[in-house]
Amino acid sequence: MINDFKTLFPDFNSAELFKEINNVASTREFVTDEVLIDLGGYIKTIPLIVSGLVKIVKEDNDGNELLMYYLAPGQTCTVSLTCCMSQQKSEIKAVVEEDAKMIMVPIKYMDEWMIKYKDWRKFVMNNYRTRFEDLFQTIDSIAFHKLDERLLTYLKTKAKAKKVTILKATHKEIAYDLNSSREVVSRLLKQLEKQGGIELGRNMIDLSKLL
DNA sequence: ACATTAATTGTGT
DNA sequence: ACACAATTAATGT
Numbered sequence: 001m002i003n004d005f006k007t008l009f010p011d012f013n014s015a016e017l018f019k020e021i022n023n024v025a026s027t028r029e030f031v032t033d034e035v036l037i038d039l040g041g042y043i044k045t046i047p048l049i050v051s052g053l054v055k056i057v058k059e060d061n062d063g064n065e066l067l068m069y070y071l072a073p074g075q076t077c078t079v080s081l082t083c084c085m086s087q088q089k090s091e092i093k094a095v096v097e098e099d100a101k102m103i104m105v106p107i108k109y110m111d112e113w114m115i116k117y118k119d120w121r122k123f124v125m126n127n128y129r130t131r132f133e134d135l136f137q138t139i140d141s142i143a144f145h146k147l148d149e150r151l152l153t154y155l156k157t158k159a160k161a162k163k164v165t166i167l168k169a170t171h172k173e174i175a176y177d178l179n180s181s182r183e184v185v186s187r188l189l190k191q192l193e194k195q196g197g198i199e200l201g202r203n204m205i206d207l208s209k210l211l
Numbered sequence: 212a213c214a215t216t217a218a219t220t221g222t223g224t
Numbered sequence: 225a226c227a228c229a230a231t232t233a234a235t236g237t
Contacts, residue, residue, distance in 0.1 A: 172219080182219090186220060186221065189220095190220095202233070203232095203233090
């Protein structure tokens, strides 16, 4: 199915599980900005990320957004796991940040696999743990740090997730992710540029000096 | 190459 | 937060 499946998902050791995934799952490609799941939607498949990047944002009814965390290859959307098992509406939105390929597993196998395969349980639990860690970092950033520090953390996190040193993004997009306003982001970015560290250009932020 | 327009970024209040 | 200015990139002629 996927040649480097084993390196991507080292938790899946059982040949039986592997075979079963092969049988019931299909791979799908997504392009940037595709919405995997929106606020209030229901999910019917669990995506295992093979390549690309997905961002998970909290969204309120007024259209405010706030970046929660990224999903990288080898990971899955843990929130969809819980909410699909109880068939609840989604509280979050998942947007493709970079063209991505995913293995789509229908949710009907979840209950069964959790019981049947230790490897699957382990994978889900590990995923929970790392996602929670990401989330705690985000909460920490929001609760205890000023926006300028948050912005810097955001830039670093994003660069790391995308594995780049030069980010392509507009101030508007950044403001959305941080649930702030474009003007504020522009001003803070300019400060960061003056104080050394980053270089600004249209649609791009160079972080190479920081990393 | 130049003019026009749209998008992005900067700034004052 | 809003209004507007300035700059830059994209597109048409």
